[in-house]
Amino acid sequence: MTTVLETYRQGKVQWLCFNRPNVLNALNTELLNALCEALEAATADPEVRVIAITGAGRAFCAGGDLKFVLGELQGEGNDGPDGVASSVPAFTALRNCPKPVIAAVNGPAVAGGFELLLFCDVLFAAESATFADGHAIYGLLPAGGGAAVLPRRIGTQRAKALLFSGEPVSAATMRDWGMVHEVVPDDQLRATVEQYCTKIADKSPLVLQAMKEVANAAWDHDEDSGLRHEMLLLRNHMNSKDFHEGLTAFTEKRVPVFEGR
Incomplete structure (x- = not known):
């Protein structure tokens, strides 16, 4: 059975992989709940020293699943919490995670997907990866740190420029702005992150x-x-x-x- 979040252990490293590649790993309630549960489990497990996050397919995460959100607004969704409410526990679990969280950004990271990266500790990005807020394009507001936290990561003027335009910037630009630690060839991303995570997992x-x-x-x-x-x-x-x-x-x-x- 296919799961929206693949989890697997590699030594002392717990990997979390968004697995909705057909919709560019867009976030819905099921994926957000799975992410929250996986983060809480990894935090509580003493055998896990490092957490690594990536996406399946050609995107890291395209942000919130807007079709799902629209369906909820039109009464077509389930009776559970709305998309904003369901995102809070997942973002809180990531923000409060005491263990190192390493991101392998394998493709576009947009809106909510971009905001998740604000709470990862070290970012490695593929050369083809791009970063964008995107909320303004569709008349939406960030709710996961896009306006509240991004200025601390890249500076106020740069953050406003991204927020206002919604346009993507390259991995190399994000490295130059200090948010991405290292940019690597696409086919070397996973191996590079595995090597780094294994190295720090042996630390106290x-x-x-x-x-x-x-x-x-x-x-x-x-x-x-x-x-x-x-x-x-x-x-x-x-x-x-x-x-x-x-x-x-x-x-x-x-x-x-x-x-x-």
Whole structure:
């Protein structure tokens, strides 16, 4: 049976793959609910150190399924929550995920699909990938961070230019603007992301989580507050087994084996 979200484990890396390729992986309630459940399960699983997200077919995600939304407005949908309401738990689970979330952007990322990327930690993009908001084209407003968060990622003027026009920009441009970490040939995207995820999955999960927490809070803290936050987490981490394992491995000239405690 085909599922709208494929999930599979590769070592310590949990892969989540949008699987509605016939509609460019457009988001509907079923896919959003599946994404939320998968993120919550991966967050709770101590065997999962890193989460990777990508799309099946030629797109990462084309955003909300507008035909589905229109059907709901016309009374043709189910009796469940509307598209906006059903998106909140999925976006919240992604935003609050304490583990590293790595995106493999394999094609167009538009509107809600673009907004999902705002809450991933490191973005790798195929050379052919494009990024667009697109809401303004159809008289819609962002609800997943397009206007609220995008300015923090690429700057206010660039964000407004994308929001107002709805036009796509290239992966190379997004790299130059600081949102994409690396652009790779299309046929090397999956292997590149697999290699990166495997590398960081061997790090201490306590360290990765603390680093992510401090880095995410950096925008909301002045420098002194940020440094105090970082120091407090370091003090707490010094009581962990991972901290002592790292120092012991260094003195014994071996690769450390971290347990996440």
